[in-house]
Amino acid sequence: xxxxxxxxxxxxxxxxxxxxxxxxxxxxxxxxxxxxxxxxxxxxxxxxxxxxxxxxxxxxxxxxxxxxxxxxxxxxxxxxxxxxxxxxxxxxxxxxxxxxxxxxxxxxxxxxxxxxxxxxxxxxxxxxxxxxxxxxxxx
Amino acid sequence: xxxxxxxxxxxxxxxxxxxxxxxxxxxxxxxxxxxxxxxxxxxxxxxxxxxxxxxxxxxxxxxxxxxxxxxxxxxxxxxxxxxxxxxxxxxxxxxxxxxxxxxxxxxxxxxxxxxxxxxxxxxxxxxxxxxxxxxxxxx
Numbered sequence: 001x002x003x004x005x006x007x008x009x010x011x012x013x014x015x016x017x018x019x020x021x022x023x024x025x026x027x028x029x030x031x032x033x034x035x036x037x038x039x040x041x042x043x044x045x046x047x048x049x050x051x052x053x054x055x056x057x058x059x060x061x062x063x064x065x066x067x068x069x070x071x072x073x074x075x076x077x078x079x080x081x082x083x084x085x086x087x088x089x090x091x092x093x094x095x096x097x098x099x100x101x102x103x104x105x106x107x108x109x110x111x112x113x114x115x116x117x118x119x120x121x122x123x124x125x126x127x128x129x130x131x132x133x134x135x136x137x138x139x
Numbered sequence: 140x141x142x143x144x145x146x147x148x149x150x151x152x153x154x155x156x157x158x159x160x161x162x163x164x165x166x167x168x169x170x171x172x173x174x175x176x177x178x179x180x181x182x183x184x185x186x187x188x189x190x191x192x193x194x195x196x197x198x199x200x201x202x203x204x205x206x207x208x209x210x211x212x213x214x215x216x217x218x219x220x221x222x223x224x225x226x227x228x229x230x231x232x233x234x235x236x237x238x239x240x241x242x243x244x245x246x247x248x249x250x251x252x253x254x255x256x257x258x259x260x261x262x263x264x265x266x267x268x269x270x271x272x273x274x275x276x277x278x
């Protein structure tokens with residue numbers, strides 16, 4: 001069953017569809033709150049057990065921001081020509097991965113940072129909500 | 140002169156290059172703080188006088204969130220194959236556009252929301268900072 005948001009005309013996707021779409025992409029954006037202000041970082045990510053996993057550089061501003069407080073993580077694919085696309089947002093809390101068995105598993109994920117800098121910390125987003133919307137081409 | 144971030148190996152772009160790149164795209168993501176938590180929304184935008192302009196639906200959660208407090212607005216283009224791309228972030232404050240001459244001007248911008256819902260409010264982001272980074276393909 002397709003759910004359409006009656007206010008916006010936008011299709012609302014269920015959690016399973018959102019997760020399936022998250023698996024198709026490699027780059028998302030993490031939003032965090034720093035001293036009451038929003039910050040946003042593009043990030044290479046992978047999905048592990050239905051959760052978003054990414055790497056940060058120890059001691060970087062991104063690392064410290066990502067490791068405290070609530071986060072929002074967004075992925076989208078849009079097409080300017082057909083003016084359509086989808087967006088998935090994960091709201092939750094980021095945690096540093098410290099358990100060795102878990103580290104061993106996530107190190108095998110298809111996730112290599114694009115920049116040359118060493119990113120030694122692995123972060124997991126524990127989702128509270130996963131929501132997604134799709135805009136279909138207007139007829 | 141190209142500036143390279145010595146910690147990350149990422150190229151740091153100046154404000155003029157960031158603005159030029161913002162002009163090339165149509166979709167970005169707005170991050171706001173709601174009750175201490177980050178929220179993130181994909182948004183169709185245009186550039187007007189070096190500032191980000193977009194439309195919101197009166198009374199929507201996005202509208203109320205975007206109209207108070209600091210915002211971060213992000214645009215990126217990435218290429219999974221070459222593992223390269225750029226990202227620009229505007230940090231600033233969003234304002235509802237209310238002046239009639241200004242509304243007349245922004246209504247002529249190439250900016251039509253993709254969903255059918257009426258979005259009657261025009262919002263402008265007054266930038267405090269515009270920063271950008273580029274990851275070039277690794278040799």
